[in-house]
Amino acid sequence: MDHVTIIGNGHMARAIAVRMLRARHSVQIIGRNSEKTQALVEFLGAGARGDEEGTPVEGNIVFLAVPFLEGKKTVSTYGESLAGKVIVDISNPVDMATFDHLLTPAGTSAAESIALLAPPSSNVVKAFNTCFAKSLEVGQVAGVPLDVFIAGDSEAAKAKVSAVAAASGLRVIDVGPLRRARELESMMLLVMGLQANPEHVGFNWDTSLKILP
Template sequence: MTDITIIGSGNMGRGIGTRAVAAGRSVQVLDKSAEEAQKLAGELGSGATGAASTEAPAGRIVVLALPFDAAKEVVSGYGDALDGRIIIDISNPVNYETFDSLVVGPGTSAAEEIAKLAPSGATVVKAFNTTFAGTLVAGEVAGEPLDVFIASDSEDARNEVADFVTAAGLRPLQVGGLHHARELEGFQLLLMALQANPAYESFNWGTALKILG
């Protein structure tokens, strides 16, 4: 079985794909456009393959490198083809017009909404929602490995994603059950707003959220 399927060939697909290849994992890229998927697979190298997302995901870990709405559509669309998989939701349900609120209500999160749509034999993990795409390609910021916050109701799934993160040269930080995606997504709203705020123009989507110590 392929190690990791990345659905979406945008900036976040490129970032996570780069780290997956660096970790020595086999990678499949799926995209609505087979051409875009193959193009990113070619960039990633190391035997990565690309195909249209009409194909079934081959990975043990399936990364939804997609915005929240597209991620929901994809999970619903695949249905039982995702059974038995670890699904990584990286999305941030931010109101991108105002950068001042989330589009999910309090008491839930994008990850929990996506989990409701996944087959019962799949496990949803929140991860990579606080790491910007460019920093994932570089793998570090200011000489420090990126922190990757991981939430899931399955400890086994958290550990499996943490192993991937470590192999990719990053630092996994396990924060507990999937409901903690609420706090991860909430804080990322603030980080995104700071990137978009002209008063902090040096940030420019190139920063990393880090626990220094």
């Protein structure tokens, strides 16, 4: 059983924690706001514990359940304490003011930027960025398991993330190397733009992506 650390205490942190606990993995929540972290831990119940920002990361798999720029700062701050760990970047580097462009330069991605800051012995995996909190917590879309797209350069790291996602009731789709995160993030620029546009009333923040057989 992998011990999982989730950095962040917002809606996505809660959804990921629910899924990890369902898969019978213990969860460490590290959050900046101690009261919010404690409230989340109380909601999650047995198997979850909360710690303050700066507390040593205990998990073998570390979810960055924070926005892109904060994720970069987190990886830089923790530095070598993340050595040997699998780091899961869930972020979408979308300009939230306009929903018109990405915050990353062309030819790269949030995940690749984070990988450049991580210790060489760690492995960054892109996953869960196409999921939104409410549907992820439930784990289903239209009665079928939610899809989780995974990209990474380490097959072993992808296998670890795939295993915990699958054990939590989700369907995993491996899309290839870490550079495929560029397409995953660009895809969400389109989706989030639709969600934020009042002309598209059928799209909302509960929308999820599903590939049908």
